[in-house]
Amino acid sequence: MKIMVIGGGGREHAIVKKLKENPAVDTIYCLPGNGGIAADAVCVPEIGAKDIPAQVEFAKTHGVEYAVVAPDDPLALGAVDALSAAGVPCFGPSAKAAEIESSKVFAKELMKKYGIPTARYAVFSDMAEALAYLDGHDAPIVVKADGLALGKGVTVAQTREEAKAAVRAMMEDRVFGASGSRVVIEECLTGPEVSVLCFTDGETVAPMVSSMDHKRAGDGDRGPNTGGMGAVAPNPYYTPEIARTCMETIFLPTVRAMRAEGRTFRGCLYFGLMLTPDGPKVIEYNCRFGDPETQAVLPLLKSDLLTVMQAVTNGTLAQTPVEFSNGASCCVVLASDGYPKTYQTGFPISVSDEAAPHVFFAGARQADGQLVTAGGRVLGVTAVSGSLSGAVREAYRLAGQIGFANKYCRGDIGRKALAALEDDQ
Known part of the structure; x- marks a missing residue:
């Protein structure tokens, strides 16, 4: 069976590796892929993740029998719609359904209409009105760009001036382009954050193992997002x-609301949750697998990923087992020092034979037969163990067997989760 995976990051590498476990899979094409993914798939670097006409043509000429559209941009642009129309079965939501992520305003209004718990909010398309609104509200307060912003369009402002600076950056300076033409300003919820990825065919919801992301650049959740x-x-x-x-x-x-709106969601629906004193509330939706949550969650999946994905596409998820192991996992991202701001690339990457099966490449390319760094987040290394403490120890041990010139990683991935486990005892 020939499969096509759209995307070129660590999330896509995790999906490719899991799909390869199915013996019926002969060839996996990854468009565009990256230098590290090339060890597990046939990468097609000349076709970008947003080049939908070229993807459709490639699928037709190469006999692709199933496609997985992983990133937010091509989903929002209608890649699944175009491939499905060309007769290629797909995993992923339609463009109409993907709007649950591509427009924060749509998502907030959906939750308000259907009584889904979330933070109180206001929407602005006029900067002066947004700034005036902030004058009447205390910090901390959250400012979000309406559209897609590579996961960086949210500012949790600790002061009113920081919130105003975020509004100006989005609406006046257009740091996120058209995505910042509207902003959502909402109350700052408190409590532990949880990410839950769910398979859904528009009727049945099959949650994956919950996870905890670490968004800030520095230890102790300090530094930029x-x-x-x-x-x-x-x-x-x-x-x-x-x-x-x-x-x-x-x-x-949420799934019923999307169906009622004529936007039936089939694919992976990501719920970013805050466990507030008033109960769980939604802080964000994503219309696809999270990154790096996927690199932590998929290694725990016992069921065959391709079988589950096809059940989502075919509307038979209710009859398809989705099982996860009882163990724990830890993914540590190795980045270029200076990320997410200014950093250098082009440094050779060395990976031990022991660590290699546990690595998911994100920012890597081939140069003169050598794998070199090509982005801010270079790779993730994931370990699975019977306990979270064991997974954390093993992930950092394996990370020590990977080298490149300006390698940087947080030293406290999993520390907050381990502290929570100790508090329960």
Whole structure:
């Protein structure tokens, strides 16, 4: 069977590796892929993740039998719609359904209309009105760009002036382009954060193992927001009781709301949750697998990924087992020092034979037969163990067997989760 995976980061590498476990899979094409993914798939670097006409043509000429569209941009641009119209079955939501991520305003209004718990908010398309609104509200307060911003379009402002600076950056300086033409300003919720990825065919919801992302660049959750510096799974704050509450008040209501709006969601629906003193609330939706949560969650999946994805596409998820191991995982991201701001690339990457099976490449390319760094987040290394403490220790041990000139990683991935486990004892 020939499969095509759209995207070229660590998330896509994790998906490719898991799909390869199915013996029916002969060839996996990754468009564009990267230099590290090339060890596990046929990469097509000349076709970008947003080049939908070229993807459709490639699928037709190469006999692709199934496609996985992983990143947010091509989903929002209608890659699944175009490939499906060309007769290629796909995993991923339509463009209309992907708007649950591509427009924060749409998502907030959906939750308000259907009574899904979330933070109080206001929407602005006029900068002066947004700034005036902030004059009447205390910090901390959250400012979000309406559209897609590579996971960086959210500012949790600790002062009113910081919030105003975020509004100006988005609406006046257009640091996120058209994505900042509208902003959402919302109350700052408090409590532990949890990420839950869910398979859904628009009717059935099959949650994956919960996870905890680490967004800030520095230890102790300090420094600028990044695309994610690591993740652990499961998240100890996400108890079975909370999971039941989320299914009843958030997961199923969201899927039903999308169906009622004529935007049936089929694919991976990501719930970013805050476990507030008033119960779980949604802080964000994503219309796809998270990064780096995927690198922590998929290694725990016992069921065959391709079988589950096809059940999502075919509407048969209710009849398809989705099982995860009882272990724990830890993904540590190795980045270029200076990320997410200014950093250098082009440095040779060395990976030990022991570490190689545990590595998911993100920012890497081939240069003169050598794998070199090509981005801010270079790779993630994931370890699975019977305990979270064991997974964390092993991930950092393996990370020590990987080298490049300006390698940087947080030293505290999993520390907050381990502290929570100790508090429970």
